[in-house]
Amino acid sequence: MTPRSAPDRLLSVLAAFDHEHPALSLTDISRRAGLSLTTAHRLVGALTEWGALERDPDGVYHVGLRLWEVAALAPRGLALRQVALPYLEDLYEATHENVQLAVRDGGEVVYIEWLSGRSAVGVHIRVGARWPLHATGVGLALLAHDEPARQEEYCAGPLAAFTPYTITRPERLRRELAEVRRTGVAVSSRQVTDDALSVAAAVRGPGGAVVAAVSVVVPEADAQVPVLAPAVRIAARGISRALGWRPEEA
């Protein structure tokens, strides 16, 4: 085994937890983190004492409230979400559909917020979930405003397919992104699951750079894109303004 630094070992304990493994025994943690039971015991003890982990009465560990409080300060996590939430609520009240806020991390989108609509379509995305850029509305909105070189690198692929409708050909993705820039909205139809459609728009920060994207996901069968598009664009502009974006200065 490669020698590992002390910070690396401690962080590997935190990394042992994910959506499929939100609660772990000490043995699970030691195995998933690649640590001896003795080392895992010592590190878990320190993390528990600090509050980064919490221990159930039955000896199972999960992520603790103290870590959540620190993480709430992440500008691209809860902090962005706090600024955006009133506008997401407005979008939800106007549409009563699934409303999302997402940011980009490399070639993926990470969902920062998810308000569930009544007509929940077969999309099971959770806060903290990741999805490739080209398949989702928010991903297309983020990619369309990326700098040309990075955009082209992504377009060149490979582009994974999730349904028969997922964009997998580079030239089609390039056309789609040009359309997003022209219209100001991104539409992803049946690309993630074969019954859902999303309409998304980019959110800009103080200097005009795209920092996030907002979207609505509806059942594809009765999706009214011309009705949803203005609502999504207005919500995105509202969040951008709240973040300090000034279109008149652009």
Added chain:
Amino acid sequence: MTPRSAPDRLLSVLAAFDHEHPALSLTDISRRAGLSLTTAHRLVGALTEWGALERDPDGVYHVGLRLWEVAALAPRGLALRQVALPYLEDLYEATHENVQLAVRDGGEVVYIEWLSGRSAVGVHIRVGARWPLHATGVGLALLAHDEPARQEEYCAGPLAAFTPYTITRPERLRRELAEVRRTGVAVSSRQVTDDALSVAAAVRGPGGAVVAAVSVVVPEADAQVPVLAPAVRIAARGISRALGWRPEEA
């Protein structure tokens, strides 16, 4: 300086960030964490590489997206919030007032969710903020259902005052808690700021234990407690059921 363990030093870097200090330079971190600049540099490097911290182009550090993703797994943080959010949205739609979800940590409440109403009163509570139990509606709802010994220990004080209306006498707090148990709702009037009133109810987990509290905060001047109380109780019961609570088994 006391010798400190490796986990303790790494966690002290994370603890350097709080609501008043969401963005810090390396020098700030070293000073606030009580670490030498060399040690701070090494630990900040490891945390940044992992994604727990992110570095701005101007060299300022803030909490990173990766930490937020791990923290989203905290059952008493985002995970609880995800279950509760539809019911909080319903409460918000019914009242259009500030809606909160909070959990207990020792003698304090920590706000897990906060939906802002239109008639925002002079209450500046953020997600992740803390407040003493006896001053807030959610705190009274949580304290009222605590085990008698722990409850009595808290009631004995000292009880800090934030306005002239804050409950500071143990016997008055005990009466108030008995009233919460009798009615099923907690009312905190002008105890935190002198213009706000909150109505709260306890949220129960699968076994019936109180795990959180939900509340509405309104301007005290035109607060209609008899109208708000049933709405808050219904929202609290909805979240409790979604968490697996079964009143018929109690």
